[in-house]
Amino acid sequence: MKLHCDVEVVSRRLPTLGMRNRGKGVRAVLSVCEQTPRSQLPGPPRACLLVSTLKDKRGTRYELKENIEQFFTKFVDEGKATVRLKEPPVDICLSKANSKHLKDFLSTVRLAHRGCGVNVQLSTLAPVKASEFEKFKTKMIITSKKDYPLSTSFPYSLEHLQTSYCNLVRVDMRMLCLKNLRKLDLSHNHIKKLPATIGDLIHLQDLNLNDNHLESFSVDLCQSTLQKSLRSLDLSKNRIRALPVQFCQLRELIILKVDDNELMQFPFKIGQLTNLRFLSAARNKLLFLPSEFKNLSLEYLDLFGNTFEQPKVLPVIKLQVPLTLLESSARAVLGKRIPYDSHSIPFHLCEDLDTAKTCVCGSFCLRSFIQGTANMNLHSVAHTVVLVDNMGGTEAPVISYFCSLTCYVNSTDTLK
Missing domain, CATH: 2.30.29.180 (Ubiquitin carboxyl-terminal hydrolase 26/29/37, pleckstrin homology-like domain)
Structure with missing residues (x-):
């Protein structure tokens, strides 16, 4: 044996x-x-x-x-x-x-x-x-369809696997048995969907999916062991329109590339990615940045070629007086950091709490809020900023939420 x-x-x-x-x-x-x-x-x-x-x-x-x-x-x-x-x-x-x-x-x-x-x-x-000892290979690079192994398995000791330009339409399930894998490069293929079992690769640090046909990044992956392992993620040149709110649970991310997609907005809790240092989202359809974008501390930021809107002069007011029972309960649960899950409360309430907005004062609001936008100089969150447009601008509109009229009045300067 x-x-x-x-x-x-x-x-x-x-x-x-x-x-x-x-x-x-x-x-x-x-x-x-x-x-x-x-x-x-x-x-x-x-x-x-x-x-x-x-x-x-x-x-x-x-x-x-x-x-x-x-x-x-x-x-x-x-x-x-x-x-x-x-x-x-x-x-x-x-x-x-x-x-x-x-x-x-x-x-x-x-x-x-x-x-x-x-x-x-x-x-x-x-x-x-x-x-x-040939079974001990730790690195394998395949860059053409004719070299792709069909009858033989991948060495289970692989730590770095690249299969580019192989016309793959799905992730080969044999790759998901490589428990030592740290870097997986599936760039330049035709992959449309990612299996949730990628999250079982407990050591995976670098995932490259550049130039595929992806339309989404699943919630299951955001809630998998990738939360603790993933450091670099490249989703450039795909067809992704939105990233889920749970994406911000990938808190070990240092590098994120989502250039040349169809993103209309970032997850509004993006400020939770406290380790993020490199963010590139050029040539998308971003209209504005979420308020928690201000919490990032980046070394490099590229938002060139997005369709940013000019800040609106008048705010959007959706205040409810008095607050509904749902609103009051949600603010209390989130403010006191009371744990919740679908086993203790209905699933749709979990979704409401997950998508609650953060006021500039630090409290939370669900459906009763004032929404305003203002330009922010991107140098306030990044050391190196690629120009936003051909006019040499480094500003982008940021959306802010206010849980009450008092918070809005006290923060009027932020909307000028």
Whole structure:
């Protein structure tokens, strides 16, 4: 039985000698091998653990029977585990393994440690072939349809996969099994829809979907593990008309590119993207910027070629006096940060709360508000600003909301 993963063998004697381990794993093939042919010894075969690397194909052998001090499997679902041996006193640290294969392998090692019979075919002690290590590729770039693998699978160890100019109309589900993937480049294809299971790629940091046929970015992706991992997202040259409110839950985003789409507005909670530093949304159909845009702190901003409207002189007044029960309740829930979900209140009320507007005073309003617009110099939120138009302008209209007449009167200067 074999396992492909990264391995680091850490000697527990090094600290006593004032030495440190180098702290980096290497690609390896682990095998549970039979030390003595069954024909020569009665009973279950004695098994050992063989760790082979590209530099040492013959491998290093470790006795298993009654020789394991402890298993560390807290992160086994992430493809990580450690086997602590008694003799020699080393920790065999495993990482970047297929989680299912790792669990099966550890079960076999545990049986071998107990001296029980192993119900799998044990490997031989023969040197590992160099071809075994080809499965350890971490980067694959495919830039033509003829090179796209149809009959063979992608190496599960891939961390960077690019499949551009391959005429893909959907995301290949085989890609979604690559649990170590950190960068996925599907640019220059014909993809129309993204599967929600992209959110299962827990290490994905860079997603490039430039030049496809996308019309939306789903709420499911915004609420997946991408919230914690995604740093860079390129949606340029698609057909996206709107990004969902939940898009702003991708709070680890540093780079966002949405050039050459059909966006008419940003999500109004865009100010929650506190890590965002690079924002490019040139050549869309933006009419104005949301009020929370003022909360961004960017290094680079490009809004060239949008159809920004001139601020309206008169505000839009939608005040309700007295406030409805729904309005009062919504303001109380949001103001006191009371948690809510579709299990505690009806789903349509959750949507209302999710889309509540933020007043300039920091409180919230649902359907009772005053709406006004004013020009904002984009240099107030970005160090480098690409000109908004051919006239050299760096201003854009920002929409603001006021929960009461008092807030509007006190903030009149912001609308001049």
